[in-house]
Amino acid sequence: MSTYRTHLLLCGGTACHATGSQAVKEALLKEIAKQGLEKEVRVIETGCNGFCAQGPVMVVQPEGIFYQKLTPKDIPYLVEEHFLKGRPVERLFYVEPASSETIPGMNEIPFFSRQVLRVLRNKGAIDPEKIDEYIARDGYLGTAKALLEMTPDEIIAELEKSGLRGRGGAGFPTYLKWKFAKASPGEVKYMLCNADEGDPGAFMDRSVLEADPHAVLEGMIIGAKTIGAHYGYIYCRAEYPLALRRLDIAISQAREYGLLGKDILGSGFDFDLEVYQGAGAFVCGEETALMHSIEGKRGMPRPRPPFPAQQGLWKRPSVLNNVETLANVPQIILKGGDWYASVGTEGSKGTKVFALSGDVINIGLVEVPMGITLRDIIFEIGGGIPDGKKFKAVQLGGPSGGCVPEHLLDTPTDYEAISKVGAIMGSGGMIVMDEETCMVDMARFFIDFCKEESCGKCTPCREGTKRMLEILERITEGKGEIEDIERLEELSRFVKDSALCGLGQTAPNPVLSTIRYFREEYEAHILEGRCPALVCQALITYSIDTEACKSCGLCKKNCPAEAITGSKKPPEPFVIHEEKCIHCGVCFSGCPFDAIKKSSGSKVARAA
Ligand SMILES: Cc1cc2nc3c(=O)[nH]c(=O)nc-3n(C[C@H](O)[C@H](O)[C@H](O)COP(=O)(O)O)c2cc1C
Numbered sequence: 001m002s003t004y005r006t007h008l009l010l011c012g013g014t015a016c017h018a019t020g021s022q023a024v025k026e027a028l029l030k031e032i033a034k035q036g037l038e039k040e041v042r043v044i045e046t047g048c049n050g051f052c053a054q055g056p057v058m059v060v061q062p063e064g065i066f067y068q069k070l071t072p073k074d075i076p077y078l079v080e081e082h083f084l085k086g087r088p089v090e091r092l093f094y095v096e097p098a099s100s101e102t103i104p105g106m107n108e109i110p111f112f113s114r115q116v117l118r119v120l121r122n123k124g125a126i127d128p129e130k131i132d133e134y135i136a137r138d139g140y141l142g143t144a145k146a147l148l149e150m151t152p153d154e155i156i157a158e159l160e161k162s163g164l165r166g167r168g169g170a171g172f173p174t175y176l177k178w179k180f181a182k183a184s185p186g187e188v189k190y191m192l193c194n195a196d197e198g199d200p201g202a203f204m205d206r207s208v209l210e211a212d213p214h215a216v217l218e219g220m221i222i223g224a225k226t227i228g229a230h231y232g233y234i235y236c237r238a239e240y241p242l243a244l245r246r247l248d249i250a251i252s253q254a255r256e257y258g259l260l261g262k263d264i265l266g267s268g269f270d271f272d273l274e275v276y277q278g279a280g281a282f283v284c285g286e287e288t289a290l291m292h293s294i295e296g297k298r299g300m301p302r303p304r305p306p307f308p309a310q311q312g313l314w315k316r317p318s319v320l321n322n323v324e325t326l327a328n329v330p331q332i333i334l335k336g337g338d339w340y341a342s343v344g345t346e347g348s349k350g351t352k353v354f355a356l357s358g359d360v361i362n363i364g365l366v367e368v369p370m371g372i373t374l375r376d377i378i379f380e381i382g383g384g385i386p387d388g389k390k391f392k393a394v395q396l397g398g399p400s401g402g403c404v405p406e407h408l409l410d411t412p413t414d415y416e417a418i419s420k421v422g423a424i425m426g427s428g429g430m431i432v433m434d435e436e437t438c439m440v441d442m443a444r445f446f447i448d449f450c451k452e453e454s455c456g457k458c459t460p461c462r463e464g465t466k467r468m469l470e471i472l473e474r475i476t477e478g479k480g481e482i483e484d485i486e487r488l489e490e491l492s493r494f495v496k497d498s499a500l501c502g503l504g505q506t507a508p509n510p511v512l513s514t515i516r517y518f519r520e521e522y523e524a525h526i527l528e529g530r531c532p533a534l535v536c537q538a539l540i541t542y543s544i545d546t547e548a549c550k551s552c553g554l555c556k557k558n559c560p561a562e563a564i565t566g567s568k569k570p571p572e573p574f575v576i577h578e579e580k581c582i583h584c585g586v587c588f589s590g591c592p593f594d595a596i597k598k599s600s601g602s603k604v605a606r607a608a
Pocket residue numbers: 165166167168169170171172194195196197198199282283284285286287288320321322323325326427501502503
């Protein structure tokens with residue numbers, strides 16, 4: 001076996017694929033061969049490194065140097081300078097936006113330094129397509145311990161000690177779910193993994209599957225042994241091709257190594273599984289809909305009870321766990337429940353992975369100890385808001401969640417503390433919004449999403465989300481009435497209380513939390529015909545500042561509605577004609593001299 005002096009851990013996650021990591025990989029291999037370094041420098045394609053906004057990214061080991069935004073053009077110089085002559089290339093290092101400091105080492109970059117990696121411990125560190133690399137980092141030791149040394153009750157006790165709660169959104173204690181399914185009578189039981197991940201902006205589960213698929217397989221094997229299941233399914237959306245490919249590879253390698261199939265590790269325990277591809281419907285993430293979908297039926301929820309632990313897939317006792325929940329299990333078994341519970345808060349133990357996105361400098365995947373405040377995640381790890389803009393709110397938990405305003409930024413990431421302020425921990429989607437976000441429009445976006453994704457089985461959700469969307473649309477168009485706020489609150493209560501499944505029961509959350517914290521924005525739209533964030537198209541007026549205008553003519557040329565007149569020769573001022581303007585904003589974003597102004601005035605003044 002060759003020993004390499006340098007390992008190049010090039011990110012092969014979905015985001016880095018999209019920004020060209022494959023071309024960078026080809027350039028690296030070519031240049032390494034050209035320089036005769038094939039026996040000394042090895043390229044390893046890893047799963048998502050987490051710092052997706054800087055992609056394609058690469059970590060050089062053993063030094064731990066972090067290169068970002070690589071292009072194939074950078075490679076010949078990089079290989080010659082760093083890997084041949086030993087001089088790292090500074091211009092490809094990360095530059096901290098706040099201080100403009102150049103930081104070579106990955107662990108010194110603030111985005112990484114506050115993270116505690118448990119679920120993501122192998123991200124960017126191993127080739128996820130090679131089981132040996134996983135095994136070399138204690139892979140399958142948890143499985144071996146659970147299968148060869150522990151009884152199901154001991155596994156349940158360890159999970160109880162750990163305090164692990166389901167990471168799919170509801171935060172239900174994992175040990176209890178397993179205990180109920182174990183206690184359910186039946187020869188045939190199923191162990192299931194939920195990799196549907198339908199929340200807009202969420203990519204935690206996809207990244208775990210891409211970076212460390214064996215950790216999830218281990219969680220499923222241990223769960224199966226605990227409840228007495230011999231077959232399982234991973235329900236993963238078809239839009240995740242890389243995760244699906246890596247899962248397929250991981251499953252066949254695990255079978256080859258005797259870690260799936262008959263008599264695993266000589267324990268006498270049999271378990272195998274398959275991947276079921278979902279078509280990407282949000283409602284199919286709901287547990288009973290997911291099970292219907294695997295059964296080949298339309299993905300629609302059913303009332304509970306009976307709960308899946310008694311009657312799940314094909315009416316057999318079943319456990320469904322989220323990807324991140326399962327990826328935590330092997331480490332808990334190996335290191336113990338007390339180790340796991342050593343970080344976190346009283347009611348929320350361990351770490352949580354968040355997908356940080358929106359108006360934040362460092363977009364990416366972060367794993368932090370539970371209890372860390374939202375402020376720490378957004379401002380210390382996330383680097384704050386770009387372009388010197390002000391923070392407005394953070395949306396947690398996607399369409400089922402709520403938004404948290406600035407004065408509550410010191411709320412800890414704890415299931416109970418977050419629901420107290422009207423949001424939910426959810427599966428870990430964290431969308432940061434700056435001062436240019438309209439909160440009414442944001443509520444409209446999420447209700448529109450839920451209306452589209454409602455399966456239509458029950459009337460409150462099917463009709464209630466439609467009616468709520470109609471009201472929100474008329475408010476964003478400046479046609480609302482003050483009673484609409486109360487109507488929204490009333491409808492929200494009705495839909496929450498009477499919808500059949502979690503989709504409908506939580507769909508009103510974004511509306512309720514924006515009314516709770518940003519009522520004045522609703523009132524400005526309704527009473528003054530004004531969108532304070534200058535987002536709602538119908539309430540915006542564009543005008544040209546004649547002093548700043550250089551008469552270049554670009555806006556007139558680009559306007560699709562021919563709403564702009566003016567000329568340089570003979571000199572005639574450029575003017576936007578409101579009656580023709582369709583408020584598309586093309587002139588505003590295209591003016592090279594920032595001479596076009598956006599404003600949102602009073603309804604009365606415009607009507608006159
Ligand atoms: C509309 C809807 C969508 C859901 N989508 C997901 C999902 O994509 N992934 C997930 O793990 N859980 C999702 N859930 C939660 C699951 O129903 C279930 O609670 C979870 O998979 C259980 O795993 P856990 O106990 O490990 O969290 C969704 C729930 C609802 C109501």
